[in-house]
Amino acid sequence: MTHAFDKEYWEHHWDDRTSRTVAANPYLVQETAGSMPGTALDAGCGAGAEAIWLAEQGWRVTGADISAAALDTAAKQARSAGVDVTWIEADLTTWNPTDRWDLVTTHYAHPSIPQLDFYRHIAQWVAPGGSLLIVGHLHDRGHHHSHDGEPPHEATVTxxxxxxxxDASSWRIDTALERSRTVGGTGVHSKTLRDAVVRVTRRN
Ligand SMILES: C[S@@+](CC[C@H](N)C(=O)[O-])C[C@H]1O[C@@H](n2cnc3c(N)ncnc32)[C@H](O)[C@@H]1O
Structure with a gap:
């Protein structure tokens, strides 16, 4: 690993950003279609595209991220979109909220702890009957070192x-997918993203 993926790394990442995603992650759109809006937490919300989209669909949303710079951008984007989102600056690897959410969702958040430990940790925050949606970078079975523009190896999962x-006594698995998609239009700016997408629901 070349970076610690700690607060300093992520603040620098967001300070440097000149372009920010405005469209919500397509798997979030797909996986929440038909759900009744309730409370939602976007864990590692970055510049807020998904949190804002959920709020526009009627969810009561909390967006949490370790980076103040990301949350500053997210709050500005929410104001422009005319939606209310609660933004919380927190290191989610140690955060212990008392709230529970009908939907906990996370898209490509990779903290300094092992990726699967992070998912196990945020799963605690799903209310009974609620869902956890995970969109992660898909592990490329053939590669053990990441190159420029590729996700770091330790952030990848299947x-x-x-x-x-x-475990099946506490959770129902609704979705488990591995997919590729092209972003950035056509030509030199296009990029193929390979994703692992899992949605589980906590049994009552
Ligand atoms: C690759 S970005 C993805 C952002 C956004 N979810 C998206 O899909 O565009 C990863 C995000 O996770 C956040 N993050 C990393 N470690 C974190 C931690 N320990 N606690 C909270 N957020 C964290 C980063 O600040 C960053 O915004």
Whole structure:
């Protein structure tokens, strides 16, 4: 690992950003279609595209991130969109909220602790009957070193790795997918993203 993926790393990451995603993650859109809006937590919300989209759909949303710079951008974007989101600056690897949410969602958040430990930790915050949606970078079985523009190896997972965290007596597995998609239009700016997508629901 070349970075610690700690607060300093992420503040620098967000300070440097000149372009920010405005469209919500397509798997969030797909996986919440047909759900009744309730309370939602976006864990590692970055510049807020997903949290803002959920608020626009009627969810009562908390967006949490370790980076103050990311949350500053997110809050500005929410104001422009005319939606209310509660923004919380927190290191989610040690955060212990008393709240529980109907939906906990996370997209590509990779903290300094092992990726699967992070997912296990945030799963505690799902209310009975609520869901956890995880969108992570898919582990490339052939590669052990990441190159420029690729996700760091230690942040990658498979859908099977993730579903193995959830025992069947407490969780129902609704979705477990591994998919590729192209972003950034066509030509030199296009990029293929390979994702692991898992949605589980906590049994009552
Ligand atoms: C690759 S970005 C993804 C941001 C956003 N979810 C998206 O899909 O565009 C990873 C995010 O996780 C956040 N993050 C990393 N470690 C964290 C931690 N320990 N606690 C809270 N947020 C963290 C970073 O600040 C960053 O915003």
């Amino acid at each position: 859908a099977t790795d993730i579903t193995a965290l959830f």
